[in-house]
Amino acid sequence: MQPVFLFNTELYYSEYAKGSSIEVAGEEFHHLKDVMRHKIGDEIFVTDGKGVIYKTEINLIEKKSLSANIVSSQIYSNPLSNITFCIPRLKSADRLEFALEKCVELGITNFIVFDSNRTVAKGEKLERWQKIITSAMKQSLRAWLPNVRYCKAINEIVVLEGKKYFFDQNAEKTLSSIPKSQFSINNCFLVFGPEGGFSENELKIVNGEFKIRLTENRLRSETAIVVAASILAANLVL
Numbered sequence: 001m002q003p004v005f006l007f008n009t010e011l012y013y014s015e016y017a018k019g020s021s022i023e024v025a026g027e028e029f030h031h032l033k034d035v036m037r038h039k040i041g042d043e044i045f046v047t048d049g050k051g052v053i054y055k056t057e058i059n060l061i062e063k064k065s066l067s068a069n070i071v072s073s074q075i076y077s078n079p080l081s082n083i084t085f086c087i088p089r090l091k092s093a094d095r096l097e098f099a100l101e102k103c104v105e106l107g108i109t110n111f112i113v114f115d116s117n118r119t120v121a122k123g124e125k126l127e128r129w130q131k132i133i134t135s136a137m138k139q140s141l142r143a144w145l146p147n148v149r150y151c152k153a154i155n156e157i158v159v160l161e162g163k164k165y166f167f168d169q170n171a172e173k174t175l176s177s178i179p180k181s182q183f184s185i186n187n188c189f190l191v192f193g194p195e196g197g198f199s200e201n202e203l204k205i206v207n208g209e210f211k212i213r214l215t216e217n218r219l220r221s222e223t224a225i226v227v228a229a230s231i232l233a234a235n236l237v238l
Helices: 026-035 093-105 126-139 180-185 200-206 221-236
Strands: 011-013 016-018 021-025 043-047 052-061 065-075 083-088 110-114 147-151 163-167 188-191 210-212
Touching (some): 011 026, 011 126, 021 052, 026 065, 043 065, 083 093, 083 221, 093 110, 093 126, 093 221, 110 126, 126 147, 180 221
Parallel strands (some): 083 110, 110 147, 163 210
Antiparallel strands (some): 021 065, 052 065
């Protein structure tokens, strides 16, 4: 198929791509039909969230879904697929959601939100977080559906298979100094500290793990998260 060229357009998401057509249902269908007022014959762009963006033409509109013929498609790589951002619950839900959104715009696709001993607002909001990062994927015209998980404590992250990098302002090595090859051959977990810092018990758990820093300066939590995503995007993508 011919490649898809995206300019000033809107991207939709659907996991239902079969053969020469794709089906759009649920909230995406509502937005297409009732908000954007698309009709049969209209051209729309849809991603399957697995690295492909389709240029399609609507050929059938039903009560709860629509079908579109695939005209052309483009496959996109995911150079940051081995990287997971482990983000603590922040006191401000808005700041956490801002960080998630901006990281997706920069190409991060894997997230773990975790509670620490000093986390104020505990518990998961997976449905809301997933909605935010899916929206960010579409807004930034990306083809890989990001995912978010939740961990109740830091020890659940430490036991995951892969290389862990814990951000520490006093660390000697910086994120920029890590060889690119480390992010392509290993599952890498970048773990950001909570706003109040890790407790003594948590510090014992992460003792011995590899420590890195971002800059010489102290940054707000959400700023540090976005800066890290920017560094990785610049080094591995751009």
